[in-house]
Amino acid sequence: MEFYILFFAILITLTLISLVYKNFDYTCYIVSTFIAIFFIGGRLNVGADFIEYQHIYNYEEKINFDFLFEFFFKLFRWLGLSYPEASLSFFMLTLLFFHLAIKDNSCKTLSLFFFILYSIVSLTSTIRQGLSLPFYLLAFNYILNLRKYYFYSFIGTLFHVSSFIMLLIYPLKKIKISRPNFLFVILFSFLVGYFDLINVLIWFIDNTITFNNYHANKILTYSTRYNEPMSLISQLYRLGGVLFLFIFNNSLCKREDLNFCKNIYLMTFLFTLIFKDNGVLINRLSFSTNVSLLYIAFNYDYISKKKITKEIILLFFITYFSVNYFKFILTDLRYGIESAYLPYRNFIFDN
Template sequence: MIPYIILYFLSTLLSLYTYLKERTNAIPFLLFILAVGIYAGSRLNLGGYDYDVYELMYNNTNSDFSDLVSPGYFLLQTTEKGYIFVMSFFRFLHAGFNTFFIFLGLFCSFGLFFVFRQYSKFPYLILTIFLAKGYLYYFFTAQRQIIAMVICWIALKAVIDRKLIPFLLLVVLASFFHTSAIVFVIVYPIVTLKITNKGVIMLLLGSILIGVLKIGIILGTFISGFLPFGADKLTGYLEGETTGVNILNFIEMVPILFIILHFRKNIEKKIDNFNALFNIYLVFVLITFAFYDFVFIARLKGYFLIGYIIILSSLCYIPQKKKLGIGIVFLLLLYCFAVYARELLTFDDGEGYLPYRSYLFNNF
């Protein structure tokens, strides 16, 4: 667990330092975030069952790109063409599976470099929150989805600039890596909405009511009845019912939402495109409560995670005094560390990410 702690500790120190200096140099941040990508990309037999699945997919992909037209291996028959193309390309280059994964880690972290710098003057802070809120799951397990998510997050620039065609093209590109990316199209119309605080509270209560009535699992069971034979994995998502509401979601999200609403006007003055990011954040929160027991939809909220981590980082803008602000940042990152550690210790009964093993140091 020590390598994970070192990674988070370094990111926390850099977050605190750049917050005090109010300046982030691009090159050091790029090098650090690329290191974060390599850290995940060079993993060896980590990330649970999905790691083995991805390795089987890669090793059974033909280097002549024929699998794009007629995939022979059964796992490739339901895999998006964009991911098959990239695998075929690296197979054509005679690259090993671990080299391929390192490339994916670098690609995703390079994309995050531009996204995090685009929407905050404290990109290290956003990165550190992301380490706790999405890095382990998406970089180590949901490999195809994080590629799609990064492409969608890059497309946010086109949304804010109101460039529909480039936005749609990027979303389509993302869907070639994970079909679920198509859900991101709803971002284009919703970012211009101006929702009042009362409206936000009504939406929150409505989403909680949907969750309490278990509409998610009812909807999932209904849809699964129309799926063709062989769609076992999707059926599992649709019919899978969780053991109950994660109380940590309420403890974290509800108070933070009301804090953001209370200081909304002050924060709005300090963050460019706040309304757009807030609406994306709100979608993330509403999905969390409305479909906590509907795994298929709950997983889709990852595309809106960018709004959540940016708005969460905006807590540092609330105080006028720097000393109070650094205290808020410290408490926020301390809480995020608890979330980070919990994920490490509970995923696959503590064996999904632990102990850390790297392909780069496998022979040492």
């Protein structure tokens, strides 16, 4: 556990320095990047899927991954990299794409800090999703440019199919929700979940329709095999993000990109209410769509013109994302079966 605390302490120190001394932001960003490469990229047997990917990498010739991930997977194997070295390379690719997404951000160190804390699971476990996340951010950057939005969204799907949702939800950018309607859709979704209508639908699909499509089977697997109720703590945590969006709803509605991200995050929260007994399925979705809250956090200084309010918003996001980081590290269990994060090991140390 001490390694995770040390990693967090170093990153938050560099972030605070970058916020106080603006001229050092890029230097702190570079240092933070190298520390992240060493700590996350160099991890060994850390992350729920590390051992599974390592087995596939070392022993299975026939693989069935998304196109670009499979391309790099086979390329690294052809180059003779060990799996820990390939894992390091995947993380460096993720950071390269992330850098392209935030190249115009004024607070790069803060952006990286938020990205690591809020995406820790995708960066260490569901690494295909981790590779796709920067393309969400790139798409948000070009929300007013339909061609670029769909281009970056499509590239994201080539790393992980969950990005396909970005191709479907573009119309959400036009929807502006008032506070009363904000509350109404939450209440409606709660009632749908309470009366278990979705599980009835899943039961019907499972018993009447035969799927031959790989991705359809995958969805059905996540909604039946991993039929696990949503954690109350996870729901309360997400509710904190929703309350923030509710409070600053009017400000967020004034900018199309922030309004779009607000709607995506709200949509994801509504799904967690509707699919309340399918926690694993929704977590897979939320690992991707939660990036919308990251994008809002990157633009925190726009939300209010008052300095004190800006500082409160910044403190909220630092606290909120830090809780997410430690929440996953401390629970340390995947489906209550196997250790995911402890003990921490690094292949550079081991060598």
